[in-house]
Amino acid sequence: MAxxxxxxxxxxxxxxxxxxxxxxxxxxxxxxxxxxxxxxxxSPAKLKVSIxxxxxxxxxxxxMNVGARAFDYEVTATPYSVSGExxxxxYTAEATYSQxxxxxxxxxxxxxxxxxxxxxxxxxxxxxxPNDVPAGGQYAAIMAQTSSGNAEDANIKTIxxxxxxxxxxxxxxxRECAEITKNTVNSFYFNPPITVSSLVKNCxxxxxxxxxxxxxxxxxSNEAVFSNEENPATLDIYPDTSRxxxxxxxxxxxxxxxxxxxxxxxxxxxxxxxxxxxVLICPLWLLFVIIALIFFIIFWLVSRARDRKRGRSAAAGxxxxxxxxxxxxxxx
Amino acid sequence: MSKSTKVIAALGVVAGLGVAALPxxxxxxxxxxxxxxxxxxxxxxxxxxxxGNAEQxxxxxxxxxxxxxxxxxxxxxxxxxxxxxxxSSSSAALLPNAADTTTATSQIKVYTNAAGGFTLSVKDxxxxxxxxxxxxxxxxxxxxxxxxxGTAAWGYKGGSVTNFAAIAATDATVYSQNxxxxxxxxxxMTYGVSxxxxxxxxxxxxxxxxxxxxx
Numbered sequence: 001m002a003x004x005x006x007x008x009x010x011x012x013x014x015x016x017x018x019x020x021x022x023x024x025x026x027x028x029x030x031x032x033x034x035x036x037x038x039x040x041x042x043s044p045a046k047l048k049v050s051i052x053x054x055x056x057x058x059x060x061x062x063x064m065n066v067g068a069r070a071f072d073y074e075v076t077a078t079p080y081s082v083s084g085e086x087x088x089x090x091y092t093a094e095a096t097y098s099q100x101x102x103x104x105x106x107x108x109x110x111x112x113x114x115x116x117x118x119x120x121x122x123x124x125x126x127x128x129x130p131n132d133v134p135a136g137g138q139y140a141a142i143m144a145q146t147s148s149g150n151a152e153d154a155n156i157k158t159i160x161x162x163x164x165x166x167x168x169x170x171x172x173x174x175r176e177c178a179e180i181t182k183n184t185v186n187s188f189y190f191n192p193p194i195t196v197s198s199l200v201k202n203c204x205x206x207x208x209x210x211x212x213x214x215x216x217x218x219x220x221s222n223e224a225v226f227s228n229e230e231n232p233a234t235l236d237i238y239p240d241t242s243r244x245x246x247x248x249x250x251x252x253x254x255x256x257x258x259x260x261x262x263x264x265x266x267x268x269x270x271x272x273x274x275x276x277x278x279v280l281i282c283p284l285w286l287l288f289v290i291i292a293l294i295f296f297i298i299f300w301l302v303s304r305a306r307d308r309k310r311g312r313s314a315a316a317g318x319x320x321x322x323x324x325x326x327x328x329x330x331x332x
Numbered sequence: 333m334s335k336s337t338k339v340i341a342a343l344g345v346v347a348g349l350g351v352a353a354l355p356x357x358x359x360x361x362x363x364x365x366x367x368x369x370x371x372x373x374x375x376x377x378x379x380x381x382x383x384g385n386a387e388q389x390x391x392x393x394x395x396x397x398x399x400x401x402x403x404x405x406x407x408x409x410x411x412x413x414x415x416x417x418x419x420s421s422s423s424a425a426l427l428p429n430a431a432d433t434t435t436a437t438s439q440i441k442v443y444t445n446a447a448g449g450f451t452l453s454v455k456d457x458x459x460x461x462x463x464x465x466x467x468x469x470x471x472x473x474x475x476x477x478x479x480x481x482g483t484a485a486w487g488y489k490g491g492s493v494t495n496f497a498a499i500a501a502t503d504a505t506v507y508s509q510n511x512x513x514x515x516x517x518x519x520x521m522t523y524g525v526s527x528x529x530x531x532x533x534x535x536x537x538x539x540x541x542x543x544x545x546x547x
Contacts, residue, residue, distance in 0.1 A: 038381060039379060039381045041379030043377035043378075044377065045377055045444060045445075045446040045450075046446065066379060088451070088504070089451055089503060091503055091543060092502055149382065155463065155538075156523050156540065157537065158539070158540055158541070158542060159457060159539060159540070159542070160440070160541070160544075161543050162543075163544070163545040165545055231447075233447075233510055233511070234447055235510065235547060236448070286347065293340065293343040293347055296340045
């Protein structure tokens with residue numbers, strides 16, 4: 001029996017080492033950059049300002065032609081809000097915190113025009129703040145759009161617009177309040193990636209910035225195999241909204257055990273700030289094979305034990321019969 | 333070797349091969365900095381390009397080639413060369429009772445170095461979401477998610493929208509990522525159009541707006 005156990009173990013180890021030293025090559029092809037015909041760019045992508053009731057704020061946004069052809073552009077202001085936990089942007093609904101677009105005017109000289117390739121225009125805008133604006137956050141999008149590039153006979157014409165998000169804080173009774181409603185790490189995966197998720201709620205009247213730090217360690221090591229600690233994800237959470245976020249390690253191997261930690265920070269204290277879990281990743285078919293192997297080993301051990309018992313009983317029965325027949329012979 | 337031992341040995345080999353076949357290693361390369369220090373200030377920005385082949389899709393013609401059979405006023409038979417659908421624009425014909433879900437496309441590329449990444453959304457430019465006939469506004473191909481020959485409808489798909497969806501007058505998210513782009517994020521959009529059996533001939537058009545903002 002010991003010989004057979006050794007044989008099984010040897011077969012397993014041979015199979016394990018047979019293909020273990022495999023290499024895979026990943027490379028990226030680096031092609032030259034070709035300018036797109038129509039390429040519209042704005043900067044900055046977001047702007048945070050402080051505005052006072054009854055005052056005016058003057059700001060600017062750069063609109064750039066980084067493409068190969070000239071195009072016509074126009075700049076407008078729209079409300080900016082979000083809907084749902086996935087934070088789908090809404091550029092039309094005017095709500096409590098998205099009234100600012102109504103207060104924005106543009107310098108007529110730069111609001112519309114034609115941009116030649118590599119040309120940059122500084123579009124100036126003014127936010128005329130009413131006297132009775134509520135304290136807290138106000139949000140708008142300043143959009144640069146172009147419809148150039150459509151063929152004259154196109155049936156489905158496209159306008160493309162790129163926006164700068166304008167965040168304004170109005171002093172007064174501002175309430176900064178956020179809570180981490182969920183901070184989740186699942187314990188088991190059949191396939192990569194390993195994903196952590198969270199839900200953060202803003203219960204105040206001004207936006208909060210949440211920072212998400214994720215670290216993943218192998219079971220027997222303190223060296224992280226995945227970490228965004230040097231460059232954590234940061235997202236803004238708007239008043240009266242909850243924001244869902246997930247971070248994945250797409251390069252996770254297909255089998256392994258990892259210690260996964262996610263820390264969500266927003267400058268305040270909250271329950272669920274940090275979660276740490278051990279995560280097992282194993283393909284489903286391999287799991288079935290391992291479970292089947294365990295069951296067969298158990299079955300084999302049980303049947304071996306039964307065989308031994310039967311063998312002992314049979315031996316005892318034979319020796320009992322022999323002694324009886326010996327006794328009978330003696331009596332005779 | 334007993335039968336059960338053979339089974340266990342076989343399972344052990346399979347399990348071992350399965351573990352061995354899985355890539356369990358990751359490796360990274362690092363680069364070495366040069367000796368000259370250069371400092372440059374790069375502002376946050378967001379940019380978008382669109383290129384496409386959206387010229388197709390909604391010109392409806394009735395051909396009358398020699399020898400064709402006419403049934404109920406419609407011309408049937410092999411009426412157009414499929415290659416002309418790609419190369420021609422206004423003469424690209426969708427027949428009545430037809431559908432095309434592959435030819436009209438837009439490729440959108442968004443670039444941003446903003447830490448939060450970006451969201452791309454799409455909506456109709458006005459409240460009328462139908463493709464409208466160029467001379468008779470009562471004739472339309474309404475927005476719809478089911479693109480089937482015989483029913484007039486048009487829709488879009490691409491990015492995170494995996495099945496055709498009807499365009500709406502409010503913004504709908506097409507793609508989102510919570511990290512800066514690397515070489516730009518490319519989103520391929522496809523427009524599907526289908527015509528009714530009695531679809532009026534002519535050119536149908538609509539305008540849609542793609543918007544990209546940082547998260």
